[in-house]
Amino acid sequence: MLKAVIIGSGNVAQHLLKAFQKSEQIDIIQVFARNKENIRHLIDSQKIVSNFDELIEASIYFVCVSDQAVVEVSSKIPFSNKLVLHTAGNIAIENLDPKNICGAFYPVQTFSKSRDLDFSKIPVCIEVEQESMYKAIEIIALSVTDLVYKVTSDQRKAIHIAAVFVNNFVNHLYGIGKEISDNNLFLFQILHPLIQETAAKILTLNPDEAQTGPAKRGDMQTIDSHLDFLTNENQKEIYKLLTQSIINHGKKL
Amino acid sequence: MLKAVIIGSGNVAQHLLKAFQKSEQIDIIQVFARNKENIRHLIDSQKIVSNFDELIEASIYFVCVSDQAVVEVSSKIPFSNKLVLHTAGNIAIENLDPKNICGAFYPVQTFSKSRDLDFSKIPVCIEVEQESMYKAIEIIALSVTDLVYKVTSDQRKAIHIAAVFVNNFVNHLYGIGKEISDNNLFLFQILHPLIQETAAKILTLNPDEAQTGPAKRGDMQTIDSHLDFLTNENQKEIYKLLTQSIINHGKKL
Numbered sequence: 001m002l003k004a005v006i007i008g009s010g011n012v013a014q015h016l017l018k019a020f021q022k023s024e025q026i027d028i029i030q031v032f033a034r035n036k037e038n039i040r041h042l043i044d045s046q047k048i049v050s051n052f053d054e055l056i057e058a059s060i061y062f063v064c065v066s067d068q069a070v071v072e073v074s075s076k077i078p079f080s081n082k083l084v085l086h087t088a089g090n091i092a093i094e095n096l097d098p099k100n101i102c103g104a105f106y107p108v109q110t111f112s113k114s115r116d117l118d119f120s121k122i123p124v125c126i127e128v129e130q131e132s133m134y135k136a137i138e139i140i141a142l143s144v145t146d147l148v149y150k151v152t153s154d155q156r157k158a159i160h161i162a163a164v165f166v167n168n169f170v171n172h173l174y175g176i177g178k179e180i181s182d183n184n185l186f187l188f189q190i191l192h193p194l195i196q197e198t199a200a201k202i203l204t205l206n207p208d209e210a211q212t213g214p215a216k217r218g219d220m221q222t223i224d225s226h227l228d229f230l231t232n233e234n235q236k237e238i239y240k241l242l243t244q245s246i247i248n249h250g251k252k253l
Numbered sequence: 254m255l256k257a258v259i260i261g262s263g264n265v266a267q268h269l270l271k272a273f274q275k276s277e278q279i280d281i282i283q284v285f286a287r288n289k290e291n292i293r294h295l296i297d298s299q300k301i302v303s304n305f306d307e308l309i310e311a312s313i314y315f316v317c318v319s320d321q322a323v324v325e326v327s328s329k330i331p332f333s334n335k336l337v338l339h340t341a342g343n344i345a346i347e348n349l350d351p352k353n354i355c356g357a358f359y360p361v362q363t364f365s366k367s368r369d370l371d372f373s374k375i376p377v378c379i380e381v382e383q384e385s386m387y388k389a390i391e392i393i394a395l396s397v398t399d400l401v402y403k404v405t406s407d408q409r410k411a412i413h414i415a416a417v418f419v420n421n422f423v424n425h426l427y428g429i430g431k432e433i434s435d436n437n438l439f440l441f442q443i444l445h446p447l448i449q450e451t452a453a454k455i456l457t458l459n460p461d462e463a464q465t466g467p468a469k470r471g472d473m474q475t476i477d478s479h480l481d482f483l484t485n486e487n488q489k490e491i492y493k494l495l496t497q498s499i500i501n502h503g504k505k506l
Contacts, residue, residue, distance in 0.1 A: 112454065159439055180418070190376045
């Protein structure tokens with residue numbers, strides 16, 4: 001087994017730690033956590049450190065910190081010629097301290113402390129500056145997930161942006177659904193089965209096949225009546241822009 | 254059992270017919286279909302008619318036609334003092350022909366021919382002009398689903414609009430995710446687990462708790478780098494508007 005250290009104690013660090021604890025390829029010998037309490041429930045407290053000079057030597061350092069901190073943390077690792085893999089979607093590996101062999105180990109998922117996830121179903125996108133290291137990282141990734149993809153920097157960035165659309169923005173639309181339910185005194189739960197089916201459909205139909213609704217049909221009467229009903233200017237603006245986008249997209253098909 | 258007729262043969266009509274065929278309250282004695290082929294696989298062809306003067310007398314007529322056709326169809330039913338329930342989200346019941354007792358029986362779901370659905374998990378929103386009829390319709394609805402809600406016209410309209418946000422618009426964002434994947438040569442499937450988890454989260458977390466991402470964090474560096482990367486003006490515009498909406502919403506929390 002390869003000895004590895006996880007730097008970070010947030011959602012990604014915790015899910016990765018749990019996944020590696022079941023891996024036959026990786027032995028997590030230490031976790032760096034500014035706040036040790038964050039992670040004490042998952043690992044022997046003697047293995048948690050909060051100073052960079054306490055970091056011990058390992059083959060791999062997984063940097064699971066906020067995007068803004070990745071580059072700085074990479075330079076604080078007091079070793080060189082190690083494999084340093086960060087888990088961020090949007091940080092170019094050439095920005096990391098070149099004293100180590102840098103790469104990305106990007107799990108394409110939304111992590112919350114309150115939700116347990118089956119890591120084996122999470123796609124992990126791998127990028128590494130030294131092509132010769134790819135195979136080793138792939139073996140490590142395959143020890144925790146069935147879904148491993150080799151990507152370029154641009155692809156990783158594109159995946160991160162697409163994730164913003166299908167996760168962050170989608171969740172915000174759920175939020176608008178909740179606002180409308182609150183303002184009209186119906187239960188948001190009425191929308192739950194629709195939300196689940198919308199997501200389930202996309203596993204078997206492509207988005208063009210799955211698209212329905214007044215914008216898709218060009219049903220201006222319904223669209224106008226919806227816009228008349230909405231009083232929140234922000235909701236109206238989003239309704240108009242997305243409706244127009246669906247109509248324009250339909251014309252291209 | 255109450256005798257009922259379904260008018261329409263599209264997705265809603267077909268799913269409703271299948272649900273009522275298992276109901277102990279409703280006996281579907283006839284289906285009106287302009288194109289009989291649409292529905293022949295689901296019911297004895299002798300029970301399918303395509304002329305309004307062939308409609309036989311029943312207690313209830315379910316009008317499952319396109320929004321634009323609901324009102325006209327209601328006037329073509331050659332009976333009066335029957336219960337006429339339409340399944341559209343956005344059609345006011347007072348627009349239907351008043352010779353019958355009008356109401357709405359609105360299933361809040363997205364229906365596709367290619368997907369089988371468990372009707373018992375689909376919320377049905379009921380509205381009826383004669384309050385005294387509500388209980389009977391509720392019993393009928395409860396014979397096909399566990400989820401029955403009494404709503405007003407305004408609530409039904411609001412639910413329909415919210416459904417546009419959480420289904421039509423969400424699916425369009427999935428479509429943009431697919432565009433980005435096509436343009437950057439990564440598999441759209443990489444986003445599948447994220448899409449499923451985003452939808453699953455909303456069952457246990459409210460949208461504010463579930464929100465993550467650069468807009469939620471106010472991470473302008475990532476936002477700017479995403480906008481630099483996107484070349485499609487429509488994607489950029491949607492990115493900007495939804496990012497601003499998430500930022501503004503965060504300020505109100």
